[in-house]
Amino acid sequence: MVQRPRGTRDFPPAAMNRRLALERLLEDAAQRHGFSRVQTPVFERLELFTAKSGPGIVSQLYAFEDKSERPLTLRPELTAPVMRMVAEEGMQMLPRPLRLSYYGQCYRYEESKKGRYREFFQYGVELIGESGPLAEAEVIALAINMLNACGLENWEIRIGHVGILKGALTGLGLSSEIPDGASEPPVASAMRFLDKGDDAGLAELFTNNGIDPEHAAPLRALAELEGGVETLEPARAILSSLTGVSLEALDDLQTTLNAVAGLASTPPSLTVDLTVARGLDYYTGMVFEVQVPELGGEGQVLGGGSYKLLHLFGLPDLDPCCGFGLGFDRVLLALEAQAEASGRDEVVPGEVNPNGLVALIPFGIDPNHVFPIVADLRNFGERVELELRGRKIPKAMKWANSIGCQFTVVVGPRDLESNQAMVKNLQSGEQQAVALNSESILEAIQAMR
RNA sequence: GCUGUGGUGGUGUAGGGGUUAGCACGGCAGAUUGUGGUUCUGCCAGCCCGGGUUCAAUUCCCGGCCACGGCCCCA
Numbered sequence: 001m002v003q004r005p006r007g008t009r010d011f012p013p014a015a016m017n018r019r020l021a022l023e024r025l026l027e028d029a030a031q032r033h034g035f036s037r038v039q040t041p042v043f044e045r046l047e048l049f050t051a052k053s054g055p056g057i058v059s060q061l062y063a064f065e066d067k068s069e070r071p072l073t074l075r076p077e078l079t080a081p082v083m084r085m086v087a088e089e090g091m092q093m094l095p096r097p098l099r100l101s102y103y104g105q106c107y108r109y110e111e112s113k114k115g116r117y118r119e120f121f122q123y124g125v126e127l128i129g130e131s132g133p134l135a136e137a138e139v140i141a142l143a144i145n146m147l148n149a150c151g152l153e154n155w156e157i158r159i160g161h162v163g164i165l166k167g168a169l170t171g172l173g174l175s176s177e178i179p180d181g182a183s184e185p186p187v188a189s190a191m192r193f194l195d196k197g198d199d200a201g202l203a204e205l206f207t208n209n210g211i212d213p214e215h216a217a218p219l220r221a222l223a224e225l226e227g228g229v230e231t232l233e234p235a236r237a238i239l240s241s242l243t244g245v246s247l248e249a250l251d252d253l254q255t256t257l258n259a260v261a262g263l264a265s266t267p268p269s270l271t272v273d274l275t276v277a278r279g280l281d282y283y284t285g286m287v288f289e290v291q292v293p294e295l296g297g298e299g300q301v302l303g304g305g306s307y308k309l310l311h312l313f314g315l316p317d318l319d320p321c322c323g324f325g326l327g328f329d330r331v332l333l334a335l336e337a338q339a340e341a342s343g344r345d346e347v348v349p350g351e352v353n354p355n356g357l358v359a360l361i362p363f364g365i366d367p368n369h370v371f372p373i374v375a376d377l378r379n380f381g382e383r384v385e386l387e388l389r390g391r392k393i394p395k396a397m398k399w400a401n402s403i404g405c406q407f408t409v410v411v412g413p414r415d416l417e418s419n420q421a422m423v424k425n426l427q428s429g430e431q432q433a434v435a436l437n438s439e440s441i442l443e444a445i446q447a448m449r
Numbered sequence: 450g451c452u453g454u455g456g457u458g459g460u461g462u463a464g465g466g467g468u469u470a471g472c473a474c475g476g477c478a479g480a481u482u483g484u485g486g487u488u489c490u491g492c493c494a495g496c497c498c499g500g501g502u503u504c505a506a507u508u509c510c511c512g513g514c515c516a517c518g519g520c521c522c523c524a
Binding site: 001003006049052053054057060076077079080108110111112113114116278281282296297298300325361363364392393394395396397398399400401402405408410412413414415422424426429431 | 450478481482483484485486497514515516517518519520522523524
């Protein structure tokens with residue numbers, strides 16, 4: 001038995017139906033916010049991702065060479081491909097801003113576990129060609145509205161701004177350049193220590209960089225702030241006490257949060273947290289992420305912010321952009337866990353079609369007699385399954401019931417003789433004989449529905 | 450990268466060094482030649498893979514594969 005590769009999944013009909021429903025919800029939300037779907041190749045040139053994230057990522061890529069020895073890789077994420085597309089397709093000519101959405105599988109070579117797969121699906125959006133607090137608010141608002149539309153509960157959105165802590169740190173004289181032999185700039189180390197609450201590490205870092213460790217205290221206070229918009233006031237007080245720190249980022253964040261409050265439905269939990277760092281160099285401004293506690297260690301379902309990447313493609317004037325990526329599989333896992341916990345049948349809103357199937361059962365007759373009816377009902381928009389196995393009536397009814405039919409239409413020899421069909425609602429048991437033509441059958445179905 | 454637990458028909462499980470490997474759901478057929486969701490009968494289908502110990506391994510041991518969990522990481 002050949003098994004599917006580690007970290008990949010098959011999606012049988014029921015699972016796929018659910019995934020389609022979720023994709024539809026996300027796409028509807030994106031469309032309502034003016035975003036349009038794009039698609040890029042599943043594999044790209046290797047350098048696209050090394051340019052974005054550095055050579056270190058190659059170990060986590062499904063990289064390969066084609067027959068002409070071109071270095072290629074399965075895509076590990078979708079932001080860089082979309083940026084590439086914007087540049088390559090001349091999309092800078094389009095009216096700005098561009099609002100793009102995308103959905104597709106990505107590949108990372110890492111340990112697979114629940115919520116972390118080697119082939120995973122990402123939905124995301126990028127807003128390109130306009131930056132600033134309102135653009136950021138539009139992106140956050142879409143994220144919030146999407147998750148609410150999915151019926152997800154108990155999720156937490158944390159919003160921060162990399163500029164605030166970074167500005168304070170560089171204001172103190174900490175370098176944002178990578179020193180020789182180090183793996184990350186001192187500013188990044190400091191951000192990590194602040195996020196983890198590692199006071200000793202922070203003090204040591206300051207000392208090593210010739211900064212008085214006393215200065216760590218206000219930063220720690222800043223990092224520990226957490227709450228709603230109201231936390232911006234104490235943050236402002238702390239930042240004002242430091243020299244050489246601009247308050248602009250804080251003002252922007254305030255503007256963004258106010259706009260989000262007006263544009264988005266209310267999230268279950270929204271906190272301002274200046275330690276949200278997203279770990280990435282190219283984030284330049286607002287950053288945000290969404291956690292679902294039920295999912296444990298792999299609980300981050302969405303993350304994004306403002307970043308500069310288009311300069312890599314010769315379009316620096318389009319930087320910064322703002323976007324987010326949503327972990328499609330994780331959202332689904334969270335919805336499944338929550339549906340299970342609350343005993344809810346429908347995991348994704350809209351996954352169950354309220355108008356079930358119609359089974360057309362030709363019984364003991366030449367099925368040619370019913371083909372036009374099947375075709376017509378389908379053209380009318382009914383979901384029709386034709387009984388193909390020549391089952392006798394009891395078997396056919398049982399079959400129709402087991403595939404979730406709402407109606408059966410039986411046409412047997414007697415019906416043919418009297419030019420009628422038996423239409424039955426399987427839920428109510430109600431049955432009636434109607435004229436053997438598609439209009440009459442459709443009418444009966446609609447009347448009994 | 451480190452580490453823990455587990456793997457028996459399609460699904461959920463029982464068992465256990467020598468068994469016809471049990472049960473339930475499911476699928477198929479019949480009881481039932483024009484009406485399903487109940488019932489009865491029969492059939493289908495399984496010990497993850499490789500090596501070792503042993504007279505004998507699905508069972509014990511080692512390795513692999515896969516899944517799940519904890520830490521690190523997460524573009």
